[in-house]
Structure formats: structure tokens, C-alpha cells
Amino acid sequence: MPDQQNNDSSFKLTPLSEIGEFGLIDRLTSGIRLYHKETIKGVGDDAAVIDVGDKVILLSTDLLVEGVHFDMMYTPLRHLGYKSAVVNISDIAAMNGIPKQLTVSVAASSRFSLEALEELYEGIKLACDRYKVDLVGGDTSSGNKGLMISVTILGEAKKDEVIYRSGARPNDLLCVSGDLGSAYMGLLLLEREKAVFKANPNMQPELDGFDYQVGRQLKPEARTDIRETLEKLGVKPTSMIDISDGLASESLHLCKQSGTGCRIFEEKIPINPQTRELAMEFKLIPSVAALSGGEDYELLFTIDQKDYEKIKDAEDITIIGHMTDASEGKAMVTPDNKQVELTAQGWDSMKIEKTGSF
Amino acid sequence: MPDQQNNDSSFKLTPLSEIGEFGLIDRLTSGIRLYHKETIKGVGDDAAVIDVGDKVILLSTDLLVEGVHFDMMYTPLRHLGYKSAVVNISDIAAMNGIPKQLTVSVAASSRFSLEALEELYEGIKLACDRYKVDLVGGDTSSGNKGLMISVTILGEAKKDEVIYRSGARPNDLLCVSGDLGSAYMGLLLLEREKAVFKANPNMQPELDGFDYQVGRQLKPEARTDIRETLEKLGVKPTSMIDISDGLASESLHLCKQSGTGCRIFEEKIPINPQTRELAMEFKLIPSVAALSGGEDYELLFTIDQKDYEKIKDAEDITIIGHMTDASEGKAMVTPDNKQVELTAQGWDSMKIEKTGSF
Numbered sequence: 001m002p003d004q005q006n007n008d009s010s011f012k013l014t015p016l017s018e019i020g021e022f023g024l025i026d027r028l029t030s031g032i033r034l035y036h037k038e039t040i041k042g043v044g045d046d047a048a049v050i051d052v053g054d055k056v057i058l059l060s061t062d063l064l065v066e067g068v069h070f071d072m073m074y075t076p077l078r079h080l081g082y083k084s085a086v087v088n089i090s091d092i093a094a095m096n097g098i099p100k101q102l103t104v105s106v107a108a109s110s111r112f113s114l115e116a117l118e119e120l121y122e123g124i125k126l127a128c129d130r131y132k133v134d135l136v137g138g139d140t141s142s143g144n145k146g147l148m149i150s151v152t153i154l155g156e157a158k159k160d161e162v163i164y165r166s167g168a169r170p171n172d173l174l175c176v177s178g179d180l181g182s183a184y185m186g187l188l189l190l191e192r193e194k195a196v197f198k199a200n201p202n203m204q205p206e207l208d209g210f211d212y213q214v215g216r217q218l219k220p221e222a223r224t225d226i227r228e229t230l231e232k233l234g235v236k237p238t239s240m241i242d243i244s245d246g247l248a249s250e251s252l253h254l255c256k257q258s259g260t261g262c263r264i265f266e267e268k269i270p271i272n273p274q275t276r277e278l279a280m281e282f283k284l285i286p287s288v289a290a291l292s293g294g295e296d297y298e299l300l301f302t303i304d305q306k307d308y309e310k311i312k313d314a315e316d317i318t319i320i321g322h323m324t325d326a327s328e329g330k331a332m333v334t335p336d337n338k339q340v341e342l343t344a345q346g347w348d349s350m351k352i353e354k355t356g357s358f
Numbered sequence: 359m360p361d362q363q364n365n366d367s368s369f370k371l372t373p374l375s376e377i378g379e380f381g382l383i384d385r386l387t388s389g390i391r392l393y394h395k396e397t398i399k400g401v402g403d404d405a406a407v408i409d410v411g412d413k414v415i416l417l418s419t420d421l422l423v424e425g426v427h428f429d430m431m432y433t434p435l436r437h438l439g440y441k442s443a444v445v446n447i448s449d450i451a452a453m454n455g456i457p458k459q460l461t462v463s464v465a466a467s468s469r470f471s472l473e474a475l476e477e478l479y480e481g482i483k484l485a486c487d488r489y490k491v492d493l494v495g496g497d498t499s500s501g502n503k504g505l506m507i508s509v510t511i512l513g514e515a516k517k518d519e520v521i522y523r524s525g526a527r528p529n530d531l532l533c534v535s536g537d538l539g540s541a542y543m544g545l546l547l548l549e550r551e552k553a554v555f556k557a558n559p560n561m562q563p564e565l566d567g568f569d570y571q572v573g574r575q576l577k578p579e580a581r582t583d584i585r586e587t588l589e590k591l592g593v594k595p596t597s598m599i600d601i602s603d604g605l606a607s608e609s610l611h612l613c614k615q616s617g618t619g620c621r622i623f624e625e626k627i628p629i630n631p632q633t634r635e636l637a638m639e640f641k642l643i644p645s646v647a648a649l650s651g652g653e654d655y656e657l658l659f660t661i662d663q664k665d666y667e668k669i670k671d672a673e674d675i676t677i678i679g680h681m682t683d684a685s686e687g688k689a690m691v692t693p694d695n696k697q698v699e700l701t702a703q704g705w706d707s708m709k710i711e712k713t714g715s716f
Contacts, residue, residue: 053412055410101406134397136397141423144425
């Protein structure tokens with residue numbers, strides 16, 4: 001009666017750390033058969049798409065694990081609850097849908113009290129109120145260690161309104177909402193103050209003046225407003241994705257699924273001035289925080305060149321580059337006109353070990 | 359910068375073990391506001407019900423946590439994957455719906471290999487093939503300890519076909535599919551052999567001859583066939599629930615949400631003869647295994663008395679009692695005509711610490 005996950009010990013087992021995020025997802029989701037014609041899109045975008053007649057239902061899920069996605073040392077439970085809802089709402093926004101219902105499952109070890117879980121749920125309910133989403137179900141369980149939150153969201157869209165990752169074409173303009181890199185600098189700040197506190201528990205954390213960066217990390221918002229902005233401008237993106245893993249990784253997703261290459265101009269990447277200074281203080285190139293930091297939950301999308309005039313003066317939307325033929329590769333162009341190949345910074349990289357949504 | 363879940367230390371915190379499963383769910387889900395008229399039913403049944411025009415979408419989610427819901431010592435990963443899909447499919451069956459799509463999120467510690475997770479997914483895919491369900495998304499994450507699986511399922515039904523927990527009326531007949539208690543006896547067998555193995559690793563487990571009980575525990579099936587059986591018989595249940603927590607607990611759910619009492623006749627409870635013997639061997643009253651054991655994933659439902667003739671000879675369906683006025687309470691009637699009050703055996707009780715779906 002040996003431990004069952006080791007019963008195939010006749011051949012060499014592959015540690016999860018060896019295969020990487022996207023390799024793992026490819027392996028686990030290979031050979032999936034779809035039985036229902038209503039399943040328009042399964043694995044492979046920000047949400048699955050299900051035909052229900054005159055509209056479609058969007059379905060997405062995200063997992064937040066203590067020690068992987070958040071650190072209880074500096075994450076208030078209310079913010080954590082809010083964020084766990086928002087990251088899912090963001091997935092629906094990335095499909096150009098309207099978030100509608102969500103379920104929340106929580107596994108908590110005995111170190112968490114009723115009041116702690118109530119705090120967590122207060123945050124979830126706050127996000128539900130803010131984004132008009134109905135909390136309709138879930139599951140609770142004791143857990144053997146730490147805290148784990150699994151949220152699943154349903155959204156809705158008209159069939160011809162859904163925007164996939166796969167619709168970009170060469171020469172489409174690459175656009176991004178808001179600014180990038182601040183959530184990551186917020187994380188670095190919190191990690192630095194945690195280290196200071198651990199060395200001397202009487203030290204007060206020095207986070208004053210960095211509300212924006214810390215807020216972007218602990219209590220992000222989903223860009224559900226971009227759908228309306230684009231509708232008003234009369235622009236329908238050709239492809240879209242939300243930035244959870246960093247600009248580089250998400251750009252590569254759009255390129256891969258659309259069969260294109262891309263050029264991103266470094267000086268066009270929108271970065272908050274204080275975030276830029278903070279990056280320099282941490283001896284980081286600011287664009288690296290934007291490219292690899294992630295968790296900004298802004299939207300990255302492509303539009304047809306003919307829509308340039310409509311979008312060029314839009315508030316809070318920046319054109320950062322364009323798509324190319326696949327043969328031209330994926331690169332960032334520096335101000336001195338050098339091309340740097342874009343690489344996905346998955347969970348092997350500069351970040352805390354991370355997740356892979358599929 | 360203290361650990362945030364303890365930052366309300368000015369008043370006494372309530373350990374989760376003190377409040378119990380249903381108390382916790384009530385507290386966490388209180389004050390939920392619903393914004394969308396499409397949300398026909400939120401928290402409180404086997405699945406949420408969402409209006410999408412000429413039909414409804416059913417949405418349910420279940421969490422399986424290592425050390426709480428399963429023990430890796432005797433749970434093959436393939437079976438675990440299968441079961442994690444089946445328990446969700448069963449929730450859709452309990453609403454009289456057709457299961458359609460599911461998402462799977464997995465958090466696994468580094469002791470799990472790629473091959474182990476592939477085994478788990480093989481089991482999930484097997485259930486998807488068997489029940490014609492599309493695996494359409496999910497999330498993967500490293501975890502700090504053990505294995506955690508969160509599955510969310512979507513089902514479909516015509517609006518007037520959905521069966522809620524709340525529709526039972528006094529004098530309705532209480533029916534159950536299949537037989538009860540075997541999954542629990544399978545668990546006790548596996549636990550016994552685990553103890554034997556721990557005492558002497560050279561001992562072989564003695565599970566021969568108990569394939570049925572062990573199978574019911576490790577690889578349960580969902581009763582999606584009951585929907586068709588009832589349709590053929592021309593019977594529409596007035597209320598329905600699946601038996602995940604035991605006959606007593608599920609009967610109490612039907613009573614509470616329908617505003618009724620009930621009488622269950624002990625000698626009518628369908629129990630496999632070998633399971634009965636096994637219970638005696640374990641010095642357990644067989645009906646207790648059925649009432650409190652759970653995990654049989656049979657369907658418990660009520661029908662109008664006028665449908666008695668239609669159902670009385672149906673294969674694999676047993677009438678075990680009837681509903682009463684709420685004032686008459688909820689009780690089991692023993693063969694010598696004594697009444698024993700039904701009590702929910704939540705996670706405080708005879709079972710391993712358990713979960714609460716809502």
C-alpha cells in the first residue's frame with residue numbers, strides 16, 4: 001500500500017519545476033474531446049465560450065494559493081477576497097463580456113478563524129457590489145495548510161461581440177489600457193518591508209507615498225470600463241487578453257494564437273512616473289517591470305489600422321506597437337532602435353512561482 | 359506587520375471547528391445581494407440556476423482536499439480525478455439537468471510529478487468521456503502542501519424541468535436511487551487496511567471480495583440515468599438532492615428548504631447485503647452507515663402520492679418514507695415502531711472533517 005503517486009516508479013518521473021507552466025498545461029489538456037456543439041471555445045483563451053442561443057456564456061476560473069500568489073504577512077484578507085474576485089472579472093473583461101455570476105471555494109487551515117473568513121468574504125462581496133456580480137455558490141473545506149481560494153466566474157456577451165486571442169492580423173495596432181509595472185513594484189516594496197520587519201519587528205513599514213503601487217498589488221481593479229469606452233469610440237478590437245502575467249507573456253499569447261509576430265516600442269509602454277523612479281531605485285529597467293511583472297490586470301488588445309484616428313486621443317489607452325508577419329518574430333524596439341526578443345517570463349523566472357490558467 | 363488574519367485580536371476569535379459546517383456557510387453567505395434577474399437561484403441548492411432565455415444554465419462547484427476528502431495512501435490518482443468530476447456531475451443530476459462543461463483547478467505540492475498530474479487528468483477525462491462532459495478550462499498552481507482539486511461544472515435544463523430542494527409537500531413519498539452505505543463501508547475497509555499496513559508494511563491489504571464497497575468509495579458514479587428513468591415513467595419529482603453527506607443530512611436539507619417534516623422507515627433503506635454484513639463486522643448498525651456515511655452519490659427525491667403506482671415497481675428506486683407537516687418533526691421509524699430523531703452528522707461527527715457546498 002505505497003503512496004499512490006509514486007506507483008509508476010519504473011520510469012523516471014518529471015518534477016513539475018522541470019516542465020514549466022505552459023508545457024504543463026499543454027500536457028494536461030492534450031487529447032480533450034468536446035461533445036457539445038454549444039462549446040464554441042474550450043481551453044486556450046481567457047474564458048471558455050458556450051453558445052446558449054442568442055448569446056454566449058463565458059466561463060473562467062482562477063486559483064489563489066497562500067505562499068504562491070499571496071503572502072499573509074502583508075495581504076489583508078479583505079483585499080485578498082476583493083482581488084480573488086477581480087482577477088476573474090478581468091478574464092471576462094478580456095473576452096469583451098459582462099461579468100454576471102461567480103462561485104467561491106475556500107480551503108482554510110485551522111489557524112484561520114470564522115472572523116478571518118468573514119473578512120475574506122467581505123472583500124469578495126465588495127468586489128461583487130462594485131462590479132455587479134452575483135455570488136451564487138461555492139464550497140468550504142478545512143485544509144491541511146494555509147489558505148486556498150478558487151473562484152469561477154460566468155459572464156455574458158452577444159455572440160458577435162466576443163473577442164478572442166486569435167484574431168490579430170499583421171499591421172494591426174497593439175494597444176494597452178492604463179499603465180503597467182506598478183503592481184510588480186508594489187510587490188517588491190511589500191517584500192522589502194517584510195524583510196525589514198523580519199530583521200527588526202519594531203521597525204514600521206515605509207510604504208507612505210507609494211499608495212498607488214501597493215494598491216495596484218493588493219487591490220487591483222478589472223478594466224470592465226474599456227468595453228464601454230471602445231463601444232463609444234466605435235472600435236472593435238481584433239484580439240484581446242488581460243495582463244496577469246506581464247506584457248511580454250501576454251503579447252506572446254496573442255502572437256501565438258493569431259499566428260503573427262509583433263513589435264513593441266519600449267518608449268511607448270505606459271509606466272507611472274513614480275513607478276519608473278521606484279524601478280530605478282530597485283536597480284530595475286522600468287520596462288522590465290512592465291514586461292515581466294504582471295498582475296496589472298490591464299487589457300492588451302489589437303485594432304485594425306483604419307481605427308487609428310478613432311483611438312489615438314482616447315484617454316487611458318496607449319498604442320505601444322503593432323503586429324507583424326510571424327516570420328518577423330516578436331521583439332521590443334529600444335529607443336536607440338535595437339531589437340530585443342520578447343521572452344515569456346513564466347514561473348521559472350524572476351517572479352514568485354506562479355500559476356497557469358488555461 | 360503582523361500576520362493579517364490575526365489583526366482583529368481585540369475580541370475573541372471563533373475557531374472554525376466551533377461553528378460547524380452549516381453555521382459557517384450561513385455566516386459567510388449572509389448579506390449577499392443579487393444584481394441580475396437572470397440569477398433565478400443563488401446559494402442554497404445543489405447548483406445555482408441561471409436564466410439564459412429558453413433554458414437555464416446550472417452551475418455548481420466542489421473542492422477536494424488531500425487529508426480531508428481523500429488519502430493518498432489508498433487513493434489512485436486516476437480514481438481521484440474520476441471522482442472529482444463525478445461529484446460535480448452528481449450535483450447537476452440532482453437538479454434534473456444535463457451536465458455539459460467543466461473546469462478543473464489543481465494546486466499540487468512539489469512532491470507531485472508531471473506523470474502524477476497526468477494520471478489525475480486521465481481520470482478526469484475518463485469521467486468526461488463517460489458522462490459526455492466537455493473539459494473547457496482550469497488553472498494549475500504549485501501548492502505548499504498536498505493536493506487540492508477544485509472542479510466547477512455547468513449543466514443545462516429546460517426551465518420547467520429543474521427540480522429544487524424546496525418543492526416537497528407533506529404526504530409526498532420519499533424515494534432513493536440505488537443503495538446506501540457502501541461507500542462509507544468501503545472507506546472503513548480502506549482505513550483498516552491502511553492501519554494494518556502501517557503496523558506491518560509487509561502485509562498485503564485484504565480487500566478481496568469487497569470490490570463493490572471499495573469501488574463505491576474510490577470510483578463513485580453519478581446517477582444521470584435517473585433523469586431518463588423518471589421521464590420514461592412519467593414522474594416529475596417535487597424535490598431532489600444528491601446524497602453526498604448521508605441520508606440523514608440530505609433528508610434534513612429537503613425538509614428545511616421545503617418547510618416539511620419526514621418519516622423514514624429503517625427497514626426500507628436499501629442496503630447491499632454484503633455492506634450490511636460488513637457493518638455488523640465493524641459493530642455498526644447498518645442503517646447508520648446509510649444515514650451518516652455519505653458519498654454514495656445516489657439521488658434522494660420526493661414524488662406526489664398520485665405517482666405511487668408509476669414508481670412502485672421501478673428498478674433501482676426505493677420508497678423509503680414520506681414527508682409530513684413540519685410540526686411532526688423529522689424521524690426514522692425503527693422496525694419495532696420507535697421514532698428516532700434525524701440529526702445531521704456534519705463535519706463535527708463520525709466522519710473525517712468534511713466540506714460544505716452551498
